Amino acid sequence: MSDRLPGFSTLAVHAGAQPDPTTGARATPIYQTTSFVFNDADHAASLFGLQSFGNIYTRIGNPTNAVLEERVAALEGGTAALAVASGHAAQVVVMQQLLQPGDEFIAARKLYGGSINQFSHSFKSFGWNVVWADPDDIASFERAVTPRTKAIFIESIANPGGSITDIEAVSTVARKAGVPLIVDNTLASPYLIRPIDHGADIVVHSLTKFLGGHGNSIGGVIVDAGTFDWSKDNRYPMLSEPRPEYHGIKLHETFGNFAFAIACRVLGLRDLGPALSPFNAFLILTGIETLPLRMQRHCDNAKAIAEFLSGHPAVSSVSYAGLSSDKYNQLARKYSPKGAGAVFTFSLKGGYDAGVSLVSNLKLFSHLANVGDTRSLVIHPASTTHSQLDDAAKVKSGAGPDVVRLSIGIEDKEDLIADLEQALSA
Amino acid sequence: MNHDAYPDNYIRGILNSVKSIAMVGASPVNVRPSYFAFKYLAQRGYDMIPVNPGHVGKELLGKPFVASLRDLGRPVDMIDIFRNSSHIIPVVEEALTLYPLPKVIWMQLGARDDAAAEKAEAAGIKVVMNRCPKIEYGRLSSEISWMGVNSRTISAKRPPAPTQGMRLSLNRMSMGGGETAASDRAAKITTDKNKTEQS
Numbered sequence: 001m002s003d004r005l006p007g008f009s010t011l012a013v014h015a016g017a018q019p020d021p022t023t024g025a026r027a028t029p030i031y032q033t034t035s036f037v038f039n040d041a042d043h044a045a046s047l048f049g050l051q052s053f054g055n056i057y058t059r060i061g062n063p064t065n066a067v068l069e070e071r072v073a074a075l076e077g078g079t080a081a082l083a084v085a086s087g088h089a090a091q092v093v094v095m096q097q098l099l100q101p102g103d104e105f106i107a108a109r110k111l112y113g114g115s116i117n118q119f120s121h122s123f124k125s126f127g128w129n130v131v132w133a134d135p136d137d138i139a140s141f142e143r144a145v146t147p148r149t150k151a152i153f154i155e156s157i158a159n160p161g162g163s164i165t166d167i168e169a170v171s172t173v174a175r176k177a178g179v180p181l182i183v184d185n186t187l188a189s190p191y192l193i194r195p196i197d198h199g200a201d202i203v204v205h206s207l208t209k210f211l212g213g214h215g216n217s218i219g220g221v222i223v224d225a226g227t228f229d230w231s232k233d234n235r236y237p238m239l240s241e242p243r244p245e246y247h248g249i250k251l252h253e254t255f256g257n258f259a260f261a262i263a264c265r266v267l268g269l270r271d272l273g274p275a276l277s278p279f280n281a282f283l284i285l286t287g288i289e290t291l292p293l294r295m296q297r298h299c300d301n302a303k304a305i306a307e308f309l310s311g312h313p314a315v316s317s318v319s320y321a322g323l324s325s326d327k328y329n330q331l332a333r334k335y336s337p338k339g340a341g342a343v344f345t346f347s348l349k350g351g352y353d354a355g356v357s358l359v360s361n362l363k364l365f366s367h368l369a370n371v372g373d374t375r376s377l378v379i380h381p382a383s384t385t386h387s388q389l390d391d392a393a394k395v396k397s398g399a400g401p402d403v404v405r406l407s408i409g410i411e412d413k414e415d416l417i418a419d420l421e422q423a424l425s426a
Numbered sequence: 427m428n429h430d431a432y433p434d435n436y437i438r439g440i441l442n443s444v445k446s447i448a449m450v451g452a453s454p455v456n457v458r459p460s461y462f463a464f465k466y467l468a469q470r471g472y473d474m475i476p477v478n479p480g481h482v483g484k485e486l487l488g489k490p491f492v493a494s495l496r497d498l499g500r501p502v503d504m505i506d507i508f509r510n511s512s513h514i515i516p517v518v519e520e521a522l523t524l525y526p527l528p529k530v531i532w533m534q535l536g537a538r539d540d541a542a543a544e545k546a547e548a549a550g551i552k553v554v555m556n557r558c559p560k561i562e563y564g565r566l567s568s569e570i571s572w573m574g575v576n577s578r579t580i581s582a583k584r585p586p587a588p589t590q591g592m593r594l595s596l597n598r599m600s601m602g603g604g605e606t607a608a609s610d611r612a613a614k615i616t617t618d619k620n621k622t623e624q625s
Contacts, residue, residue, distance in 0.1 A: 011580070015580055016571060018568065018581050018582070018585060019582070021584060046462065047503055049462075051461075051462035052462070053570050054572055055572060061572065066574055067571075069570045074578070080574050195573040247457035253535070253536060255561075256536070258573075258575050261573075367520040
C-alpha cells in the first residue's frame with residue numbers, strides 16, 4: 001500500500017469512518033449509549049488509567065463522536081481532535097488547559113460577539129484575563145505580551161465583517177512569546193483555510209456553522225496541531241506536570257504530539273462535562289461529507305451578491321474580502337484563494353432604520369442568529385449578536401448601527417439577488 | 427532516514443515484521459508509560475522481554491527481567507529504549523555487540539540521539555526515534571481513533587469483528603428457563619461434536 005495522501009474531498013467523505021465491524025453498516029452508526037461494557041476488571045482499570053484506548057462513558061468519548069473528531073483532525077491537518085457540545089464549550093475547554101487563575105490571553109478585537117462576551121465576562125470569573133489586540137495592527141499583539149500571557153486567540157475570517165487575519169504574522173508573535181496560537185476557523189472551514197499550515201497550534205470551530213452546514217445541530221471541536229512543545233518550561237502544568245487525577249501521569253510525556261487533545265478530553269471534557277450528543281455528531285458528519293461542494297457554492301454566491309450590493313444605490317459600503325476593492329482582498333488572495341467565505345456585512349445609507357426595514361422586507365433570507373446554513377440568513381448585529389457591546393465597541397468590532405450581516409446560502413444566486421432587490425426598493 | 431517525519435510504510439513495515447522486542451527501561455510500576463506500552467505490545471502478540479537491572483529476579487506480566495542486553499541469551503528483532511536522550515548511546519553501543527544484530531532500534535517518545543541513530547544505521551539497523559510503538563500500532567490499526575486521533579489512514583473495507591464467530595452468544599442468559607431455545611440445541615450439538623472429535 002502506498003503512502004499517497006488522499007485529497008481533501010476524499011478525506012471529507014472517508015476520514016475516521018470505516019464499515020462497522022459488527023454489522024457491516026456503511027454509514028457511521030449512531031452509538032446512542034451512555035456507557036460501554038468492559039471486558040473485565042483489568043480492562044476497566046486500564047481504560048480509567050488512560051493506559052488503553054477505548055470507550056468508557058459518552059461524556060468522555062463515543063465512537064460516533066470519534067469518527068467526527070478524526071475527520072475534522074484530518075481535514076485541518078492536525079494530530080487529533082475533540083468534539084464538544086458547542087463552539088463556546090470548545091473555547092472554555094481549551095483555555096482551561098492553558099490558563100491558571102490570574103493568567104492572561106491576547107485576543108483579536110474582531111470576533112464573534114458571543115466570544116467577546118465569553119472572554120470579557122465569563123472567563124473573568126475564572127480569573128482568565130483577556131487583553132484585546134487589533135488584528136489590523138500586528139504590533140498591538142506584540143505590545144500586549146506579558147509574562148502571564150498563555151495564548152493568543154484570533155479568527156481566520158472574522159465575524160461579522162468577513163475580514164481576513166494575517167495568521168502567519170500573528171503566529172510569529174506567538175512563537176516569539178512562547179505561547180500557542182489558537183485560531184477559530186469557523187467562518188472559513190478547512191476547505192478555505194487550514195490555519196495549521198500557517199502556524200496555528202490549536203484550531204477551534206463551531207461545528208454548528210459550515211462544517212455541519214445545515215443549521216440542525218449545535219457542536220464544537222478542538223484540533224491539536226501537535227506543534228507546540230508543552231514541556232519546554234513549566235508554563236503549562238496541565239500538560240507537563242504529573243496529574244494527580246491519573247496516578248501521576250504526565251500527559252505530554254505519555255501522549256506526545258496529541259497530548260493537548262487528550263488533556264482537553266480527560267481534564268476538560270471529563271470534568272466540565274460539555275459532551276456532544278452522538279446524534280448531533282452523526283448529523284454534523286453527514287454535513288461534512290459535502291463540505292467542499294457546499295463551501296465553494298457558498299463562496300461563489302457570496303461574491304455575486306457582494307458585487308450586486310456594491311453597485312446598489314441604497315448601499316453605502318460592502319465589507320467582503322472577496323471584492324478586489326476590499327481592504328482585505330490581498331490577505332484573502334493569500335490565505336483563502338478559493339473564496340472569501342460567505343459571511344459579510346454591508347452598510348445602508350438609510351442607517352439603523354433602513355437596516356431594520358430591510359430585514360423585515362426580505363422573503364427568502366431568514367432573519368435569525370446563525371451563520372453557515374444551506375439557507376441564506378440575515379441579521380442586524382447591533383440589535384442582536386453584538387447588542388451587549390457598547391456603541392464604541394460595536395463599531396470597533398464591525399457591527400455599527402447601519403450594518404447588516406448576511407450569511408449566503410447555497411440557493412440559486414439569482415433568487416437571492418432578486419429578494420435583496422425587492423427588499424431594498426420596498 | 428529522515429527522523430523528523432517517518433513514512434507510514436516504514437513504521438508499518440517494522441511493526442509487521444518484528445516478533446520479539448527487548449524493552450530497555452521497562453518499569454513494573456503500573457502507571458509508568460513503559461509498563462503499559464509493554465503490556466499493550468504483549469497483548470498484541472509481541473514476544474516481550476523486560477530489561478532493567480533494578481528488577482532482576484522479578485517478573486513483568488510473567489516475563490522475567492534481565493539486567494542488560496548482554497543477558498538476553500537469545501536473538502531479538504527490536505530493542506525499544508525507554509530512557510532519556512542522554513542515556514541512549516550506551517544502550518545502542520551495547521546493542522551493536524549483539525549477534526545477530528537486532529533489526530530495529532526504537533527510541534521512545536521524547537528520546538532522540540542522532541549520533542546514536544547514525545551508528546546503528548551504519549550497521550544496517552533501522553531506527554525510529556521520538557515515537558511510541560503502542561501509539562503507532564494503535565494509529566495504524568485505527569484503534570487509537572477511538573481517542574479522536576488522526577490515524578492518517580482510510581479504508582472502505584469491513585474490519586474483522588472483534589469477537590470470534592458467534593461463540594460468545596453461548597454465554598447469553600436464558601430468560602424463560604427450560605432448554606427450549608434453538609441456540610441452546612445448536613450449542614449442544616456443536617459441543618458434542620467437538621467432544622467426539624477430540625476423543
